[in-house]
Amino acid sequence: MFPFRRIQVILLLVIVIGMTGFLYRWHSLHDPSNWLSPTMYDKDDNQDLVLKRKLIDEKYCGGPCRFILPLFIMEQESKAQMHFRQLAFMSGLVNRTVVLPNVGGSRLGACLDNDFEFYYSRSWAVKNQDHFQHITMNDFRQWLLERQAIDRPGTSQSMHIHVNLRGHAVEPNNCFASQHLLNMNGLPERRLYLNETANPLKRLYYEDAVKDFFLGVYRDAESGESVQDEITDKIEVLSVYYDRRFPFVHNPAAETPIPYSEQVTSQADAIAKELSPYWAVHWRTERVEPASNLVGCAHALVDYFDTRAPLLSALHNITSTSMEEDDDDDDKSNLDKELQHHQQQQKQPTLFLLTDYPHVFDEKDVDEAIANNGTTKKMKPASASFSPNSLTISHHQAIQYVYKHLQVHVTHLAEQSPSATSSASSPPANWTVVPIPYDIAKHDPGWLGILDKLLAMRADGFLAGQPSVCGRKSSFTNQIMNQRLDHPRTNVIDYFDLPKPSQQDDLDE
Numbered sequence: 001m002f003p004f005r006r007i008q009v010i011l012l013l014v015i016v017i018g019m020t021g022f023l024y025r026w027h028s029l030h031d032p033s034n035w036l037s038p039t040m041y042d043k044d045d046n047q048d049l050v051l052k053r054k055l056i057d058e059k060y061c062g063g064p065c066r067f068i069l070p071l072f073i074m075e076q077e078s079k080a081q082m083h084f085r086q087l088a089f090m091s092g093l094v095n096r097t098v099v100l101p102n103v104g105g106s107r108l109g110a111c112l113d114n115d116f117e118f119y120y121s122r123s124w125a126v127k128n129q130d131h132f133q134h135i136t137m138n139d140f141r142q143w144l145l146e147r148q149a150i151d152r153p154g155t156s157q158s159m160h161i162h163v164n165l166r167g168h169a170v171e172p173n174n175c176f177a178s179q180h181l182l183n184m185n186g187l188p189e190r191r192l193y194l195n196e197t198a199n200p201l202k203r204l205y206y207e208d209a210v211k212d213f214f215l216g217v218y219r220d221a222e223s224g225e226s227v228q229d230e231i232t233d234k235i236e237v238l239s240v241y242y243d244r245r246f247p248f249v250h251n252p253a254a255e256t257p258i259p260y261s262e263q264v265t266s267q268a269d270a271i272a273k274e275l276s277p278y279w280a281v282h283w284r285t286e287r288v289e290p291a292s293n294l295v296g297c298a299h300a301l302v303d304y305f306d307t308r309a310p311l312l313s314a315l316h317n318i319t320s321t322s323m324e325e326d327d328d329d330d331d332k333s334n335l336d337k338e339l340q341h342h343q344q345q346q347k348q349p350t351l352f353l354l355t356d357y358p359h360v361f362d363e364k365d366v367d368e369a370i371a372n373n374g375t376t377k378k379m380k381p382a383s384a385s386f387s388p389n390s391l392t393i394s395h396h397q398a399i400q401y402v403y404k405h406l407q408v409h410v411t412h413l414a415e416q417s418p419s420a421t422s423s424a425s426s427p428p429a430n431w432t433v434v435p436i437p438y439d440i441a442k443h444d445p446g447w448l449g450i451l452d453k454l455l456a457m458r459a460d461g462f463l464a465g466q467p468s469v470c471g472r473k474s475s476f477t478n479q480i481m482n483q484r485l486d487h488p489r490t491n492v493i494d495y496f497d498l499p500k501p502s503q504q505d506d507l508d509e
Ligand SMILES: *[C@@H]1O[C@H](CO)[C@@H](O)[C@H](O)[C@H]1NC(C)=O
Pocket: 093, 094, 095, 215
């Protein structure tokens, strides 16, 4: 072998050995099999690391860190935030700090894509700091990283709360454990089963049951005697999976909804100002039986807008303005003048439509779908559960009737990079799509759901399809109606329905 050849080989060997060593070191640095067991941290004999750990914890928690990390919360936005409030207030009762979970797709959970403040205002947690402490996901992650860097990652146990033994929800993985940011080595999962019941009296003891669960306390039902396990209380992060239907925390402060983020509320204010005066209509058309009802319902809706809605809006205007007037003498003549003025001005309010029918389409596609007995490949319903095959001719005829007789506005999530096809479509003349920029809403349907809900609450009136005649029964409708009831102003909440045969008989007689 030539000498320079030998040098080349030696160099190569040095590089290979060096790389292997480096990779090995890099790998073993956060190798979970080298970690202390979570139960051994208080017997740690590495005094240097004990001190470092203490300093990190003091920086983030002012003392030893104890967190509740909501990994999975059952149900969608309004209900899910009610459940999260239970966990936050419970954290206070067991002296732990709740981590504000991420959000996305109308859900709440630590491993979702967007920060808590994408949907909500953190002012809620600050305002409630007498009841519980919180930490942002960002700070929590920093704490995890600093602890991982000294090879004493945060210790964690999985805590599951179920409604019954059989129907376990499909739970996501713990993304912090799979990134080796949490040490869960050898710790058993713990599960609490609490029968769900709509009867609040039967739920009275659930607060104590969940508290015991988070404290690792086992209580004898008959004697009331209790023992505390050696593990749960010392665990730094309780990774909580939460599946319930009803609240259990007794503190009335837990009932107040979390305010939505400044970004979504200011967007709602701006759009509401633009649309005003307007009425919001929630019309869920998926699987209305028989679908042929929808056409008659569309006529009823348009009638409502032509006759009752303007009258009700005018009445509302008069009562609210006359309440502000102080001058007694002029009151009556003023009212007459007002009424005259409003009657002259009577006109259809704008319709803000919340629907599962497609929001973005070409007018020609609807004509084509109607010509083909409802079949179309071009139109996509605005709800994931609503398959395009379930759009019937009646859906198209109903919505077409509406946009031929009313000014309709719908919101729509703009794509990151708008495709050429969608911008080329020409919607019907009276169908206005309000696009929500990608920068703001990140194409998240949950964000849009909150915006729509806020717009429905700001509307001059609110209508929904009569359940099981004109529309599907919907908890979303009920939420809007309940929230509108809390509004301090005159309020119209109503259903549109097919004409009742009995009313027809009355007229005939
Ligand atoms: C929580 O901390 C407070 C104040 O330090 C204490 O009084 C209370 O007993 C603690 N509660 C639990 C469940 O440890």
